[in-house]
Amino acid sequence: MALTFTRPLLLALAIAALSACQNKSEPTPTIPQPIIESNRLRYPAEHPQLKLLVSVAAQPAQSITVELPARIVWNEEKTQRIYPAFAGRVGRIAADVGQRVRAGQVLAELASPEFGAAQADTTRTQADARLAQQNLQRQRELFEAGVLARKDLEQAEAEAARSQAEAARAQARTRLYGSAADVNQQLTLRADIAGTVVERNINPGQELRPDNMAAPLFTVSDPSSLWVQIDAQEADLPDLRPGARVALVVPSLAQEPVQATVQAVTDQIDPLSRTIKVRATVANPQRLLKNEMLARARYERQVGQSLAVPASAVFLRGSQHFVFVQGAPGLFETRDVRVVHEGPQRTLVGAGLREGELVVSENGLLLARELRLAQEATHTGGQLK
Template sequence: MSLKKFPTLIAIVSLVGLTACQDKAEPVAGTPMPIIQNDQLRYPAGHPQLPLLVSTPATAAKAIAIELPARLVWNEEKTQRIYPAFAGRVTHITADVGQSVGAGQVLAQLASPEFGAAQADTSRAVADATLARQALQRQRELFEAGVVARKDLEQAEADAARTQAEVARAQARTSLYGSASGVNQQLGLRSDIRGVVVERNLNPGQEVRPDGTGPAMFVVSDPSTLWVQIDAQEADVGDLRPGVKVGLVVPTLSDQKFEATVQAVTDQIDPTTRTIKIRATVSNPKRLLKNEMLAKVRYERKVGSGLEVPATAVFLRGNQHYVFVQSQAGVFEPRDVTVSYEGPKQVLLSSGLKDGEQVVSQNGLLLARELRIAQEAAHAATQAKP
């Protein structure tokens, strides 16, 4: 490149740099911040945060809806868990899950040598009792003939009574499991109640033990009624007394309405969850409700007079509750209130608000942050004045 062209290039570069400096954009004014005036936070009209601050009116309430977690379980008064009384091997299964069974029906058969030994004990006791009766008869005849003494007759009578008692004991044991006499080693697992097989935990050929450490071989229950296990707070005990009816809401059956009746209340608090266990019953004729379903129990608690606001509207500063009241468009004021009941969704206030006043129910934390920033800015401006 010729040296004569360097002044021209330098001039072009200088001209481009000057143009770039002249085209720099003017600074844009930022969004005006809210200000503090008479302990109120005031937003300028059209502020972008105003649509986020949703307000809800405080409403008078004499009762508040209480919602408690609950769980559905089998009605234990109509449920039987069947375990084997003797060790054995499963030879035949006659009932399955979902099948209706009657009282005394055999659900499965076991081949059990232990049960065979019990049957043999019964047969041996019967034989001993027969022999003792015959011996007693001979002793009576001999006593009447004057051949034996009275003490020999009394001993024979005692032996006969003892063997008869042993027969009664042995027969009671074997007849309890379906065999009063005979030795066949066949042990039947029977249902003592009428209901539905809701659980089966055995297979053909399985060896079972009577230790009771594992699950029940069968669970038979009447699913037309279920228990409702309610986790209540201490304040709920006064309302949920035996006989009280409550609503039952199941999320998967939201279009169905169920009503449960409180049956029993425990006298202790669970040390882990700090809740009180309450049991209710619910009718289930269509069998829509299932064991281990999660649900919610709802009832209304009488609270006298007060104002109800959403739980998201109430904040805690130290030990003092407060809300943000919207007195007019863009004007918000923090107000101390007294809480008489605090629920997961609704809070009842006994003082600090009037019926119909608007409280901020959404994005209140944003408002609290803006209030703190405005207070700090106002304090700094005050300190800067001479």
């Protein structure tokens, strides 16, 4: 039986055959693989991976710039934090944040029954001391008249001395907080140093208890001089001795680094951060630096004769550092090096490189992978023979 095809069917078959011919993919040219030569890897010319491998020359360096994390805090030698010595209620506030105060100036007043009890104790002990003194005078007169024994006179002298000491103690206590004898229950908070009120945690009518104070009522400090707390490593200690100068860089301020002077270095290592605390002092005449600002302390460390390469060019195999050195175009070899210093941007090499040699600084991991694959392929091929 003969088959008959309609015109639309023939047209559809022709289009399908043409599409099948167009969908046939042409064979992709094979990219030649790099060749391993001992610890060297040779890429064929025009290999696409060569464009990814960027090399730079090793440059001589005698010093490096070290940056350490730092934090700006109040100068504790010029700072006073004021807490209440007695419980009470805030009656009057005489100072606010940003206000300059002099030594002895009143910051606030509290109505304190506890302080009133201390004032009353002072008044009582003073009255007892006066009475004991009068009694001693009478005992002396009787002793001189021959009607009193020496033992009784000595007892009166001892009682008078005890009363005087107790009165002096109570009076010194109340005088320390602004009152010598009067019983007015007014506890006065004063600044003992001249400076600026940099913190205030007190409100009118607030009830205060000395045993429940999480923060000081007032903090008075001199913002023109601040401390810098630096987290140093053990290798930084020879350079960060008292008197050394460091440059303080504050990222939040668009200004030149300011100079700070190291004042003290702790004798212990922080068990959590494994850092050593270094304290420096920085002048702040324009008051641009603020308490709790984060900064970087920068200084130059002398390292002798060495070569500087990018930190991304150095790799670690076990305990040995190595780099990829580019010889002829497309030829790379691994080279063991001795690292003098590892920084976030640069690494200093003391041995294993010569000045001017090219080291791979970008995509070195790709080169390491290709070298490993080539070594594995060579090793496998040798076992199959």
